[in-house]
Amino acid sequence: MLEILHRLLFATLDAAPALVFAALGAVLSERAGVVAVGVEGMMRVGAFCAAVAALVMPTPAAVGIGMLAGAALAAVHGFLCIRWRSDQVVSGIALNLVALAGGTFLLETHFGPNGTPPIQQLQPLHWPELASVPLLGALSGHAAPTYLALLLPLLLQGMLTRTPLGLRLRAVGDKPHAVATLGLSVPALRWGAVLGGGLLAGLGGAVLSTTVLDRFEQHTPAGLGFMALAAMVFGRWTPLGAFAAAAFFAFGNALRIGLASSAPGLLDVVPQGVLLALPYLLTLLVLTFQGQRNSTPASLGVPYEQESR
């Protein structure tokens, strides 16, 4: 039993980081009032650029390139939504479509249908002193992103609730005009949040290419960005909540895969498709029964019009 749990935890910790980073990126952007539907696209360019960069440079540096790529796509989003007050959902969807088609085009043009050539994955880190402890041992043997994914939610939560910057970001997502009359720049705060969100989403994508897989594949990230949105909603727009939801989804997925190999009989009772649909169904249920109003940033999706002439 303990052995099974250990394996599940290990698998969860291996798979969760990409989802966690993307969900945190979405939280950061949406708390400042900018809708993050484009997270899927940002993950895709992050994954692609990291995989390609890793062909010519050390993998950790390539992850950095992936992050920058995510931020670059976020910058387009910021330009359209903050500078030009475009519809944030439309812009996000457009970025997703461009990233989807553009990724396919570049992949097919330069590498062919089977993805980019394999790259050096990020190296797992081992903690010998932990490895022997039951359950905690599952913490050992992951690549660096896993540990970052455990740390970052705490840092982000602290930033949002305990620092002046966090106070301003929350204020700008709830009532941007109040922030503007105090002489703070609404666009600057939102730009920061959107770019930060892009970096995190790009990191999530890069992690997919460099730890979960060893290349960029045709379908990456295959909807993981939307699951990140689900985690954000499920986690009530807080970093810790989003982390918990993402970890929960990842654990559920590990459980499903574990069941498929160890107890296929069970899957006749509860089909895989139902299990796969579960994160989205749960998110819908949470929304249905808790309503959405109280935790959604009040000015989410509302373009800020500066009262200047």
Place this chain on the structure above:
Amino acid sequence: MGERTRQALPSVLSVLLSLLVCWMLIAFSRDMDGMATATAAYLQMLWGGVGDWPRFLDGAPATVLTRPLGEAAMKAALLTLTGLSVAVAFKVGLFNIGAQGQMLLGALAAAVVGAHLALPGALHIPAALLAAALAGGAWAGIAGALKLYRGVHEVISTIMLNWVAVRLVDNWLVVGPLRGVAEAGASITGTAEIHPTATLPRLLGDMSRLNLGFVIAALAAVAVWAWLTRTRSGFETRAVGLGDEAARAAGIPVARRAGLAMALAGALAGLAGAVLVLGTEGRYPGTLGAPYGFDGIAIALIGNNHPLGVGAAALFFGVLRAGGTRMQLLDVHKSFPELIQGLALLFVAGRLIWLAALRRRSAPKPATAAPPAPAAQVPHA
């Protein structure tokens, strides 16, 4: 500059700009003769979409025209239906990101009715279409109900419903309970083959795959247009979309209008699934890979959410995407037109930039109307 032109111009310019950017993408990614290759690829795309006129004029049979045109028309039909789905929801102020999921369920319903019901020809097709429309409408209706009764924003709920549909249909129903069994007892991917009575008849026989689905889509576009502009309930729907509080105060049943429009949106997307299954695929394949539902968002916005604009945008991109296959002759992947479409949507998203630029050009004339508000508002309503 007329109001209509002013409305349409950003879309047209966006598409042109996108064509130009993508042309450069090919031109500069080739080591030699980039520009010539890019132009040749565009020409192939054109002939692949509107028919190979040069060969036809050289005496080739008419099928060199009808085959590509039929392909383009069928792609356009699907894009029209999903585009209308998104546009109708927009008109009532909702952002239907869920056309994909609604289309999936419509396709499944059409496949089941087509394969498992035995009906005479005159009834079978309407029954399958109706089932698809109902399935799609019901799936959209969930999002509508969540919005109206629980205040859940439709952008979030339709995204979630898309993935629920994909997982339940592709990963469970189609590979499990509804999986078809072929004649010889060997299993096939996807659901069982539909009966011939449920197959949408081809309009040009063997000359092209053009089938009744195109007519259905064209009729749908005209009907939606007439409904929105000419009827009382269409007026009410538009009023709800542009100002729901004012509509409520005016005695318009806002919830019913929104719910019905959302259900209609789902029904249109469901019809797209039916046209795909009954006209082209013949059954629900293992996975309904084509993301026509997501394309619908692009088509609706490029068509400025006007039913006839949607039809025009769908025709244009239907041609491009039918021609995409022929670009492979020049080593350009067949998904290239999707990139053109995605970029066009991105440029359309910057509608206000276009309007500002146009205003600057016609500076002496003061612009009277304010820029149109973005159609959707997000999560706090």
Place this chain on the structure above:
Amino acid sequence: MSLDIREGELLAVVGENGAGKSSLMNVLYGLYHPDSGEVSVGGKSVRLKSPRDAIALGIGMVHQHFMLVPTLTVAENVVLGREPTRRGLFDWERAVKEVAATCERFGFVLDPRARVDTLTVGSQQKVEIVKALHRGARVLILDEPTAVLTPQEADELARVMRGLVAQGRTVVLISHKLKEVLGVADRIAVMRRGRLVAEVRPSETSATALAALMVGESQRAVMSNAAATPEEKLASEALLEAVGFPAQGDNARPALRVGEKPPGDVLLEATGLQALGDNGRPALRVGEKPAGDLLLEATGLQALGDNGCPALRGVDLTVREGEIVGIAGVDGNGQRELAEVLTGLRSLTAGSGTLLGRPLKGLTPAEARARGVGHVPEDRLRRAVVKALSVEENIALGRHSGPPFAKGMWIDFAGRRERAQALLAAYDVRPPEPTLPLQALSGGNQQKVVVARELDARPRLLVVVQPTRGLDIGAVTQVHARLREARAQGTGVVLVSLDLEEVLALADRVYVLFEGRVTGQFTRPEYDERELGRRMLGAEQAHG
């Protein structure tokens, strides 16, 4: 235009709505940028690129619509942008202490730990003032600060403002309420149509003279044209008399006999009307018409507000044919909800009533319209019109299901155009273009469209909320005239307005609402503004 603000004074800037007061102050606060001209502070020319520059120069502003983040605490709102930190982290305790100290220094009673959305409107305004003072504001600009306050709260605000001036701060008060300005200001600047037309001291002027300066020559012509009924014509003639000889302000006053009320901007023609009555022309005296049939009789009405708390806690109300019933009260005491109940927009939780012959309970907006209830709502762009639709489509809105706007399920384009053109001409809407998007019209013309539509339906009961807010005086006059005209034709009118003077000028009877209850009922001759003010604050029994 140019304006000097001197240190340690209380300068009032008065003018009509749209005279440019707020724009001027937004320039001073760096929110708007002037096309030309310059701002100097302490003799030095400065460029105010953003509120940051203004704050740095010691300029603070309290906006008409509060700029507070409702989900944050008082302390967080006040320190936002200049937060105290400890080792890089936001030091909440110190913020609370600092804000408490500022409150104490200026004599405000506020709990820094309270969340802003739990505070009353008056307290939120104090938070705004503290916010500015905490940033070291030497010059404090208050934009229409009393619009949402009770007379008593307004008095307290006046004390606060005087106190700040006594401490050497400068206060700039923007208002269109002449009486309050005369009572508190050291100096008054009068603006009209973006120009400074006069600078006076309160001791050297009167409300009448100020009003004349505010309205100016051109507007008077508009007013006399706009007055439609004979009653109205006479009224505006009296007005012209009053404002036409500002030098004889004191002579004109007895003729008007408006008691304590100086003629404020929106009630000029109304005070004139009362003067005629007092002058002994019985034909024009209001309230002598025989009471008509009962249109509305309601008892114990209760309803919840948007926030889920009770907004109406037992309101009794009657409205008869041919009378205007005013609903007075401080903003947020249930007036809005009452209007919504009467128009079917809000459901009752308790209470009963008869509206135009059938029960009030279960009323829907469509049902209300069918019974003959017209509605001119408060928030025009949100509730009365759809700004992106054309003018004619807006005229059809609410009546689009029947002739002349529809034939069966189809829209009747020809009938709609014809009716729209007729109404645009009758109500002098400019430009009279039925196909124009409504948002291309000015606010006053939009309101004319709304009033035209509602009255064209020949309502038996008309519910109007804040019908003249934000309109220029010509449009105000026309709207008031149309309401009187409707009354003359037998319509019962329920007038909800936050502007007490407007209510008193138009209404035959007034109900005062406080916290969702009727705390007072007055019939025309016995209006007493102080007593009304007391009732608006909840004093119930005192009046004999």
